[in-house]
Amino acid sequence: MIQKYSIPISISRDCAAIANIGVSWQTCWESLLVGRQIFSRGADIIPNWPESPPLAAIVNFPGITGQPAFVCRTPKLTEIVATEIKNSVDKLLNINPDLRVSLLVATSHGDPGPLSTIADLTFNPNLKGEIDSSLWEGVLVDNLVKAANVGLGRNFPGITISAACATSLVAVSYAADRLNANLCDVVLIIAVDTLSRIASVGFNNIGAMSKHCCKPYDRTRDGTTVGEGAVALILAREGVLNSDKIYGQVSGSAVCCDAAHMVEPNPSGVANVVKDALTQASLSPPQIVGIYWHGTGTRQNDKTEAAVSEIIFGERSPLSTSTKGCLGHTMGASGGFNILAACASIEHHIMPHIAGTTEPEYDNLNLALHAPRAIAPGPILITALGFGGINAAVIITPKEGSQS
Amino acid sequence: MIKTIENGPYVHSIGWTVKPNFSATLASSGNFSDIRCPAEFCDNGTYTLKDQTSISDMFTPLSLALLRSSGIARARSAAKSTVFAALLGKELLGLIKDIPGYDGGQVGVAITSSAITPIAWEFEKVGLERGWLKTDTMLLPSSIPSAIATQVSAALGIHATAIAFQDGAFGFCAAFEQVHLSFIHGRSQYFLLMGAEELCEVQHRALLELNENRPQVDGAAGLLLTKRPKTTSDWQLGLCENMSTKMVLPSPWDDVMPFRLRFPSHLALFSSLFVPYALQQAFSVDSDRIVFICEMPVRGSYVLGFQRK
Numbered sequence: 001m002i003q004k005y006s007i008p009i010s011i012s013r014d015c016a017a018i019a020n021i022g023v024s025w026q027t028c029w030e031s032l033l034v035g036r037q038i039f040s041r042g043a044d045i046i047p048n049w050p051e052s053p054p055l056a057a058i059v060n061f062p063g064i065t066g067q068p069a070f071v072c073r074t075p076k077l078t079e080i081v082a083t084e085i086k087n088s089v090d091k092l093l094n095i096n097p098d099l100r101v102s103l104l105v106a107t108s109h110g111d112p113g114p115l116s117t118i119a120d121l122t123f124n125p126n127l128k129g130e131i132d133s134s135l136w137e138g139v140l141v142d143n144l145v146k147a148a149n150v151g152l153g154r155n156f157p158g159i160t161i162s163a164a165c166a167t168s169l170v171a172v173s174y175a176a177d178r179l180n181a182n183l184c185d186v187v188l189i190i191a192v193d194t195l196s197r198i199a200s201v202g203f204n205n206i207g208a209m210s211k212h213c214c215k216p217y218d219r220t221r222d223g224t225t226v227g228e229g230a231v232a233l234i235l236a237r238e239g240v241l242n243s244d245k246i247y248g249q250v251s252g253s254a255v256c257c258d259a260a261h262m263v264e265p266n267p268s269g270v271a272n273v274v275k276d277a278l279t280q281a282s283l284s285p286p287q288i289v290g291i292y293w294h295g296t297g298t299r300q301n302d303k304t305e306a307a308v309s310e311i312i313f314g315e316r317s318p319l320s321t322s323t324k325g326c327l328g329h330t331m332g333a334s335g336g337f338n339i340l341a342a343c344a345s346i347e348h349h350i351m352p353h354i355a356g357t358t359e360p361e362y363d364n365l366n367l368a369l370h371a372p373r374a375i376a377p378g379p380i381l382i383t384a385l386g387f388g389g390i391n392a393a394v395i396i397t398p399k400e401g402s403q404s
Numbered sequence: 405m406i407k408t409i410e411n412g413p414y415v416h417s418i419g420w421t422v423k424p425n426f427s428a429t430l431a432s433s434g435n436f437s438d439i440r441c442p443a444e445f446c447d448n449g450t451y452t453l454k455d456q457t458s459i460s461d462m463f464t465p466l467s468l469a470l471l472r473s474s475g476i477a478r479a480r481s482a483a484k485s486t487v488f489a490a491l492l493g494k495e496l497l498g499l500i501k502d503i504p505g506y507d508g509g510q511v512g513v514a515i516t517s518s519a520i521t522p523i524a525w526e527f528e529k530v531g532l533e534r535g536w537l538k539t540d541t542m543l544l545p546s547s548i549p550s551a552i553a554t555q556v557s558a559a560l561g562i563h564a565t566a567i568a569f570q571d572g573a574f575g576f577c578a579a580f581e582q583v584h585l586s587f588i589h590g591r592s593q594y595f596l597l598m599g600a601e602e603l604c605e606v607q608h609r610a611l612l613e614l615n616e617n618r619p620q621v622d623g624a625a626g627l628l629l630t631k632r633p634k635t636t637s638d639w640q641l642g643l644c645e646n647m648s649t650k651m652v653l654p655s656p657w658d659d660v661m662p663f664r665l666r667f668p669s670h671l672a673l674f675s676s677l678f679v680p681y682a683l684q685q686a687f688s689v690d691s692d693r694i695v696f697i698c699e700m701p702v703r704g705s706y707v708l709g710f711q712r713k
Binding site for chain 1: 407409477478509513518520521524525527528529531532533536537539541543544545547548549550551553554555557558561562563564565566567568569570571572574575578581582584585586588589590591606607609610611613614616645646647670671672673702704
């Protein structure tokens with residue numbers, strides 16, 4: 001029997017996000033509301049990138065001119081997003097130096113840079129160069145916790161976890177459990193994934209990438225748009241954040257691995273995590289006012305989520321959206337963007353529409369289309385589905401004491 | 405002060421794969437000293453392998469029979485570590501599968517491994533040498549760190565969660581906490597916590613280039629953890645903390661002589677298996693409380709504490 005959280009688990013309004021559509025959470029949110037789409041040709045971003053359909057690549061990196069070298073793209077993005085949240089973390093620690101802060105890096109495929117670069121220097125006759133010790137080290141250790149600490153100017157204890165494309169939500173669930181168990185006061189989650197050749201080529205080769213841009217739940221959808229991004233989230237125990245800093249609260253979360261298929265999701269597995277998250281949050285399906293689905297735009301993902309919705313919500317879902325029409329599929333980081341979007345929806349009573357989608361295929365999904373839609377204040381459900389059958393669901397509620 | 409863990413998970417069993425056929429050797433609570441540990445640990449925290457595997461052996465592909473016996477679907481496209489973890493996990497799970505009311509939905513799996521590197525290397529090699537369209541699409545799902553956990557989950561029919569921890573030995577230690585949290589929040593009743601390692605060409609070369617002569621071992625090692633004790637003498641997790649320098653052990657843990665495992669560098673490869681190896685040694689002592697400290701240069705220390713009542 002799932003245990004309810006005994007304290008409110010708060011998400012801070014102070015956060016950071018970097019993606020194709022913005023270099024801060026504020027710009028990303030504004031871009032989501034106008035349905036902004038910025039997709040790029042891989043080779044225009046990273047030299048010698050294999051030919052592929054458009055990618056949701058980060059065009060601008062805060063604090064640097066041009067693109068970081070591919071070999072250090074992931075740690076650099078990790079460091080940058082950590083730098084963006086540094087002041088907020090410093091402020092918390094200035095107020096209370098005894099806060100127990102831990103760091104959780106969430107990534108679906110880690111840092112592909114060193115291995116790909118060594119492969120280039122080994123197998124590509126057009127590329128010559130010495131393989132230095134930092135490259136060799138990169139295939140023996142994951143340095144993302146170190147990169148995050150460089151950006152933060154700290155030495156927080158940290159660990160890196162992976163749960164495919166559900167990694168961010170798994171990290172949020174893990175962090176919320178940690179806080180509820182009073183093992184720490186603050187968990188800083190850095191969710192990050194950058195373009196990797198194996199993901200870009202692999203998704204393309206299995207026909208899972210859209211030729212143009214992903215159109216979640218559309219009849220004409222032809223796949224997802226592989227993207228990259230990073231999010232920094234501060235989760236805290238009750239009393240750590242001032243009331244005006246609380247963006248939303250984690251009231252329920254659940255994770256399972258249905259393991260039904262190596263790459264395809266399973267409706268009953270996803271439905272189970274939604275049910276468990278609702279149970280933990282002491283909510284019934286009709287109380288959910290909005291849903292940020294995983295919504296990748298692949299035929300199988302969207303079909304699965306429509307089936308899940310029918311299992312949980314019956315004939316008609318709560319207002320539903322997907323951020324991937326704008327952000328593309330930022331892999332392990334995608335749930336982090338959706339957590340922030342859910343908090344923003346709670347605050348502004350609005351849900352962004354699904355960019356690019358015009359002909360919805362599933363009648364039971366009440367989709368936000370063409371323009372943002374107003375929602376009542378209340379709990380918002382977020383789901384994520386990962387390779388290998390990892391499913392996760394998180395429920396974000398307005399902060400306690402606010403009108404709902 | 406390090407915070408103690410209340411209602412921590414219990415250690416039901418511990419085990420590892422043994423060459424040449426990667427069969428599992430297991431020991432359960434009360435009999436931990438019955439199995440031969442593959443490693444030797446010195447008082448200063450250094451360690452050696454009793455039987456060093458030859459490097460050529462480590463590059464040898466696994467037999468079809470072994471791949472099949474692991475239960476891993478499409479095992480030829482999976483990492484060898486996945487096969488090792490499935491072989492060990494199957495035996496550990498066999499110890500509880502006949503318990504009335506056993507439910508695979510209440511069993512989670514956490515795995516620490518660097519096994520994506522061989523898969524990614526193979527993919528990149530083919531892509532660069534023969535063209536990206538010639539790459540094996542079946543390698544894609546095996547190319548992410550969580551693949552080893554999800555593929556083991558599928559092979560063993562366990563579904564509570566499947567999560568991968570990077571950071572080698574530190575990831576293994578951190579996973580104890582994840583298990584604890586899963587149990588106390590009612591998300592699972594049992595957990596497989598395993599490390600799995602293998603060696604591939606690029607990693608072998610990296611070790612040589614960095615003059616790293618750490619003991620190299622391929623296989624899997626891990627524990628079966630339970631929410632409730634099997635016997636009154638089961639070891640129970642009481643401490644789990646990534647220590648900063650200002651932290652101290654709380655009483656009465658501060659009186660315990662710690663069992664130290666000290667890695668020669670911060671590199672994660674080949675570190676995860678040595679945590680369960682060392683824990684088996686620590687659990688074999690005649691004491692009711694043990695403190696295990698895992699140290700890595702640059703990364704600091706991770707402390708685990710276990711007690712029995």
